[in-house]
Amino acid sequence: MANKVRVVHYINQFFGGIGGEEKSDIPVQVHHGPVGPGRALQMALGDRAEVVATIICGDDFIAENEDEAGDSIGKALDDLKPDLVLAGPAFDSGRYGLGCALVCRISQSKNIPAVSGMHPDNAAVITHRRDLLAVPTGLDATEMQDILSRMAELGLKLAAGEKLGPAGEDGYIPRGKRELVFKKETGSKRALDMLLARVKGETWESEIAVQRYATVTPAAPVEDLSSVKLGIVVSTGIVPRGNPDAVPSARSLHAGRYSFEGLEELDLEHWESVHGGFNTRILNTVNPNYALPLPALRKLVEDGVIGELYPFFYSTVGNQTAIGPAQEIGKRVAEDFKAAGVSAAIQVAG
DSSP, X not given: OOSOEEEEEEEETTTTTXXXXXXXXXXXXXXXSOOTTHXXXXXXXXXXXXXXXXXXXXXXXXXXXXXXXXXXXXXXXXXXXXXXXXXXXXXXXXXXXXXXXXXXXXXXHTTOOEEEEEOTTOHHHHHHGGGOOEEEOOSOGGGHHHHHXXXXXXXXXXXXXXXXXXXXXXXXXOOSOOOOOOOSSOHHHHHHHHHHHHXXXXXXXXXXXXXXXXXXXXXXXXXXXXXXXXXXXXXXXEXXXXXXXXXXXXXXXXXXXXXXXXOSSOOTTTEEEOOSSSOOHHHHHTOGGGTSOHHHHHHHHHTTSSOEEEEEEEEOBOTTOOHHHHHHHHHHHHHHHHHTTOOEEEEEOO
């Protein structure tokens, strides 16, 4: 690489210094040179490459106007003619991750290598894993310099035309692609070697990647429901007809909050399910109460089994929803319940 590699960097409105959620609807913008974390990226690239431009777009805009945003990003790449595109890092931000994934996919369609950085549970990784090359991140943006350095190294390798090695060697999130390789030892011999190493307390590494989840301590059981105010959360996608809050059918990033005060049951005229992970025909043509058992809950209150119902319910879907966004949804719901004096909640699964 006698000449400097031309790099285009993609970031959202927050890291672009434009604003937070109030500016998440800004369309695609192109700025000359590095912006925000792009300055740290330039330091990581050194004299091997130059960040010639930064593409910035609001998280909501790119998520809700994918075709329009994609056209603008594609035109910008045609004009800038980069050798490499780096996007993010997005950490566990779902909308930002989906934006980074779109930029990478467009770049790759133009034969421009592209690398991003994301938490392995980001919605974009779950949705576009096979087409997305991303270095793994944690949840904390204080890792920014280290992540940008790893993105830069992986990107420069691709820009130099070098072949990508296994995920464990080159430091990217596995994409679920399998390649035939030959080992010196048979599978049975390797398995026995790993078993013996484990028995002896020696270091060993499985050849099968296993995703590990954090252990969550369950809440203590409620001994007397007759004295509680009960909250309701559903992942069945029940929303008012027309879906006014645009609750997605998959890859949720937020939950809708709806009142059922004064209602004895949900009716087909005013309620529907937008869940995209199972057949909603019965819910949407026969009885939406299967997805939110309001009549049964009202009866339990009438019989004194439950003290009272919090008159709002939260609705989202679990279909392809990443752990990070799900945790954020849960935190927001819990804060609302706590402020309203809700002491227990029921979660109706889809």
